[in-house]
Amino acid sequence: MLTPSLDIFRHQPYRHYWIMRQSLSAARQMQAVAIGWQVYDVARETRSIEESALMLGFVGLAQFAPVFFLSLVGGQAADRLDRKLILVVTNLVRVACALVLAISPFYANEMTLWLVFGAAILLGVMHAFSPAAASALLPRIVPREDMRQAIAWNSLGFQGAAIGGPALGGLLYILGPSTVYLVSAGLLLLATLAIATARTPSHEKITGQSGWKMTLQGLRYVRDNKIVLGAISLDLVVVLFGGVTALLPVFARDVLMTDTVGLGLLRTAPAVGAAIVAFLLATRPLTRKIGLWMLGAIAVYGIAMIGFALSTVLLLSLIALAITGAADMISVFIRQSIIQLATPMDMRGRVSSVEFIFISASNELGEFESGVAARFLGPIGAVLMGGVLALVTAAAWFRLFPQLARTDELEHVEEHGADDADKGAGKPA
Numbered sequence: 001m002l003t004p005s006l007d008i009f010r011h012q013p014y015r016h017y018w019i020m021r022q023s024l025s026a027a028r029q030m031q032a033v034a035i036g037w038q039v040y041d042v043a044r045e046t047r048s049i050e051e052s053a054l055m056l057g058f059v060g061l062a063q064f065a066p067v068f069f070l071s072l073v074g075g076q077a078a079d080r081l082d083r084k085l086i087l088v089v090t091n092l093v094r095v096a097c098a099l100v101l102a103i104s105p106f107y108a109n110e111m112t113l114w115l116v117f118g119a120a121i122l123l124g125v126m127h128a129f130s131p132a133a134a135s136a137l138l139p140r141i142v143p144r145e146d147m148r149q150a151i152a153w154n155s156l157g158f159q160g161a162a163i164g165g166p167a168l169g170g171l172l173y174i175l176g177p178s179t180v181y182l183v184s185a186g187l188l189l190l191a192t193l194a195i196a197t198a199r200t201p202s203h204e205k206i207t208g209q210s211g212w213k214m215t216l217q218g219l220r221y222v223r224d225n226k227i228v229l230g231a232i233s234l235d236l237v238v239v240l241f242g243g244v245t246a247l248l249p250v251f252a253r254d255v256l257m258t259d260t261v262g263l264g265l266l267r268t269a270p271a272v273g274a275a276i277v278a279f280l281l282a283t284r285p286l287t288r289k290i291g292l293w294m295l296g297a298i299a300v301y302g303i304a305m306i307g308f309a310l311s312t313v314l315l316l317s318l319i320a321l322a323i324t325g326a327a328d329m330i331s332v333f334i335r336q337s338i339i340q341l342a343t344p345m346d347m348r349g350r351v352s353s354v355e356f357i358f359i360s361a362s363n364e365l366g367e368f369e370s371g372v373a374a375r376f377l378g379p380i381g382a383v384l385m386g387g388v389l390a391l392v393t394a395a396a397w398f399r400l401f402p403q404l405a406r407t408d409e410l411e412h413v414e415e416h417g418a419d420d421a422d423k424g425a426g427k428p429a
Contacts, residue, residue, distance in 0.1 A: 008149045013141035016198035021134065022157040023191035024091065027184035029165025031101065032245075033267055034173055034180040035059060037260055039116060040249040042109045049254055050375045055113075056246045057371015062117050064368065066124035072219075074129035078136045084200045086133040090126040091192040097122050098185035102178045140201055151336050155278040155329065162271030170264020230401030231294065231335045237393045238298055239328075239366050242305055242386035244321075246367035250379045256314050269318040270325030277329040290334050291404045295394050297330035302390030309383035 009015045039059055043052035077086060097119040104115040142150045172180045222229055244251075245267070252263040301324050308320035373382035397404065 008142070008146055008153055011142060011146075013198045013200050014138075014150060016194045017134075017137065017141060018153065018157055019194040020087065020091075020191040020198075021154060022161045023187045023194065024094075025158050025161035026165040026168075027094070027098070027187040027191070029162055029267070030169035030172070030180050030184045030187075031098065033166050033169035033260070033264055034177045034184075035101070035116060035120070036246070036249045037173060037252075037263055038105070038177045039113065040253065042112055044253075045109060049250065050378065053247060053250050053374035053379060054371045056249065057368040057374070059117065059120055060246055060367025060371065062120040063124035063127065066121060067128045070125060070128035071132070075132040077129060078132040083133040083137040083140075084195060084198065086129055087137070087195045088192055090130040090133075091188055091195070093126050094123065095185050095188045095192070097126075098181050098188060102181035102185070105177050137200065141198070148337065151333070152278065152281055155281070155333060155336075156275065159271045159275035159278050159325075159329070163268050163275060166264045166267035166271070168264075170260045170262075170267075173260040173264075226401055226403040227291075228338055230397060230404035231338050234294070234298060234393065234397050234401075234404075235331060235335060238301065238331075238390045240369060241366070241393075242302060242390040243366040243370060244305065244308065244324075244383050244386065246370040247374055247379050247382065250374065251317070255312065255379065256317060258314055262314060265314075265318060266321060269321035270328070273322035273325035273327075274329035274332075275325075277326045278333070281329070281333050291406060294331050294334045294404070295398055297327040298394040298397075299391055301327040301331075302387045302394065305387035305390060306384060307387075309380050309387060 009018070036056060036059075039055055040052050043055040047055070100115055100119045104112045104119075107115065138150065138154075139147065168183075169180050172183060222232070248266045249263055252258050252260075252266055256262065256266075304320045304323035304327065308317055308324070311317045311320060370382055370386070373385060377385060
């Protein structure tokens with residue numbers, strides 16, 4: 001039994017790292033609420049509901065495309081360059097993007113959309129570099145025996161930011177989108193200051209390997225470790241087709257008939273469910289049958305998503321979304337533990353970049369898929385389809401990745417990862 005002890009914060013680098021992560025998460029959540037409502041509101045002045053939903057999908061695509069093309073480069077950079085420097089630079093660029101978004105409402109509608117989409121693309125470029133650097137930095141600043149506690153606190157902090165960020169964003173939007181973007185810029189500056197002053201160990205440079213060979217090694221490792229591949233690809237398929245985030249402005253305005261405060265609550269609800277589960281996992285982490293727990297959580301996610309699609313009452317919709325967040329938290333906790341424990345230290349940047357391509361594909365590309373599906377099936381039909389596909393995926397992965405389904409304890413994952421690394425070491429790069 002793990003106690004969510006504050007002892008983990010005795011490590012000054014982790015303390016600053018944690019502040020950076022939560023400030024960045026809160027800023028991104030606030031921006032997501034403002035961007036979603038702003039784009040949908042502007043689009044609805046001249047477009048139908050379905051066409052405006054498609055515009056929301058294009059916002060997701062604008063953020064995903066840079067990640068798809070640059071994430072492997074970002075993973076290689078995380079293994080070659082100073083990871084703290086990467087985080088400082090990417091956070092400063094995010095501050096600049098927030099300031100661009102802050103001035104976007106003062107232009108004509110079409111120009112506003114151009115500015116928002118331009119900022120979204122640049123934010124996507126930053127997402128291609130910062131997650132791999134952050135993930136690869138964590139095991140350098142936290143002792144191995146404290147790693148699970150650090151992952152649990154990361155999850156708790158993220159869900160706290162995911163609860164407060166959208167709610168605050170929805171409230172501040174009453175004062176206009178510029179207010180939301182300026183407050184998020186302040187949080188991003190705090191994130192930059194926190195990581196810049198962290199006492200991180202000096203970076204150990206990798207020499208004697210070409211960038212292309214290093215990238216192939218990361219891809220090959222994920223391909224050969226079936227537990228790792230199954231865990232991250234499961235998240236890809238489910239959230240790609242079963243996500244609802246991009247369509248929340250549509251449901252808020254035209255299905256549930258609420259306002260920006262209601263939209264903030266809708267975006268907050270999954271984080272509430274996830275935070276409750278994250279706290280439980282911090283105190284009583286899963287120790288047995290983790291593969292079945294992961295697949296079962298996906299099935300619950302699909303059922304809850306179907307419930308959300310059929311609901312026309314705000315309270316019921318909030319409960320359904322909270323259940324999806326709780327189920328997703330179980331999947332996320334297991335996947336992150338697998339990645340951190342099964343991956344060799346010198347490959348974590350590259351493996352994390354591969355993982356982030358999957359995650360970003362499921363999130364940002366999933367938003368595009370949601371917009372396209374809503375264009376042809378309507379918003380309710382799109383979410384119903386996603387819930388059914390989540391159920392189908394849980395059943396399919398049980399057969400396609402039996403190693404994942406049979407995984408019992410995380411220690412076994414660690415041993416399996418070490419074995420795979422040894423096997424991969426004998427292969428030509």
